[in-house]
Amino acid sequence: MATDTITFGDCQLDLSSGELRRSGGVVALEPIAFELIVFLASRPGELVTKDALVEGVWGGRAISDSAISSCVAAARAAIGDSGAMQRYIKTVPRRGFRFVARAEKPRSTPLPVPDLKAKPSIAVLPFTNMSGDPERAYFSDGITGDIITDLSRYNELFVIARHSSFAYRDAEKSSREIASELGVQYLVEGSVQRAAERIRVNVRLIDPSTANEIWAERYNREAADIFEVQDEITAMIVNRLVGQIERRHQRNAASGRETGLSAYDYILRAQQSIFDVGRENNQRALSDVQKALEIDPTNARAHALLGWHYITEATNSWGMDPNEAYQNAWDCALYATSANDDEPFGFVVLAWVYLWRDRLFDRALVELQKACDMNPSNAAYRSYLAFAQIYAGKHEAGKANLEGAMQLNPHFPVLYDVHYMRALFHLHDSKAALAHAVRVRSHMPQASNALSLAAAIFASLGMDDDARQVVDRIKQVSPDFTRAFVRRHLPYRKASDQEYFLEMLEAAGLPE
Structure with a gap:
């Protein structure tokens, strides 16, 4: 039987022997300090009051108080922490302590069998090699395998393993029969043709229940670097497949019926509302996330979306105290990453708290890079990294990453326009940002932060009437969104970026 342990960082708590190990070596530690670490590490992300700590440990x-402080200091020293660093045990002034690392306990029960009806399920059948040369089958098989691997990184989907999908190579069965045997809702089919120095890839998404083609696309590329082409086409196909499936399920989930909706359905509805930034939409998202959590209380994506709800509330000055909102977002992100450390969106929310509340730009970028590394072909996570890079003053890098995200997801949300025009604005290219500002003004009429950027761009171009109209709209939807709010809360790393933004907001007429 496996030893009962809790693991975090380079530390391992052996609960049966009462030993703490770091990097494989045993650390000498008083038993009471060991118990304190165990008590906190067993409650990652929770606020533990002093009274609760005394009750649980002593x-x-x-x-x-001095004895508690001494024990906490000893615990920190043992795990490589300190009062100044607080990587693991964080002091919350006048409230207590919080364990801020992701602690992992080994699973003592069998892994649950997934319910294939809870989320969209998909099988990618081997792409047909149309080149007429069996030796080139490696390329069509490579594309198929990469698509399966990259789709598997999306927690929103169930993806049938390659071995099972490839068992249907040259199978003389209908799509309905294959889907029934595999137990999936969708099939992906495709073909690859390579002639001379060109590669053509056809792909289509099928609903086997009706044999209808939901989506199809063709890609033509020069075959200069075969592996680059393979990576590029795979990434584009995966983003479009996921987008098509999500949109299909969003339409069903948004139909208004409440009976029979799954946690996944409510999550899709919440995502749509949150990313259509607006005060009412944000409250609608909160309601749907809460319904998702009633069905599945440990759902990591739902907790992460709840955190994003609080961040959207804070960054648009919609009433909740920003510090309270960021703390709520932090708690949600810690829960999400503890419940499922394969959930990239939890790291996105963590990064946003580091960015907006703590101004820890480099730490935010590290967390966002984790999300990107977990799902490299995902356009959304690339875009979040770009957003943070722009606030961190890395305008060219952010602009380039956003352009890449837009290429991977041509049906990108208006949120991409907001940050793309922010990069252009701070590169002093408001003329190029104008079309994006016009789109934002039209499609995000309640998003105070986005509207303020549009107003600044209009002002920088001498479009005074447009700038004033946008400012009037901001006053209606968010009276507290002022230049003083921008000065206090928008996370600009470079003072010159903030000063230029404030200068244009003043010219646009936004009140102090």
């Missing part, structure tokens, strides 16, 4: 005995 059994409710009367303990002085």
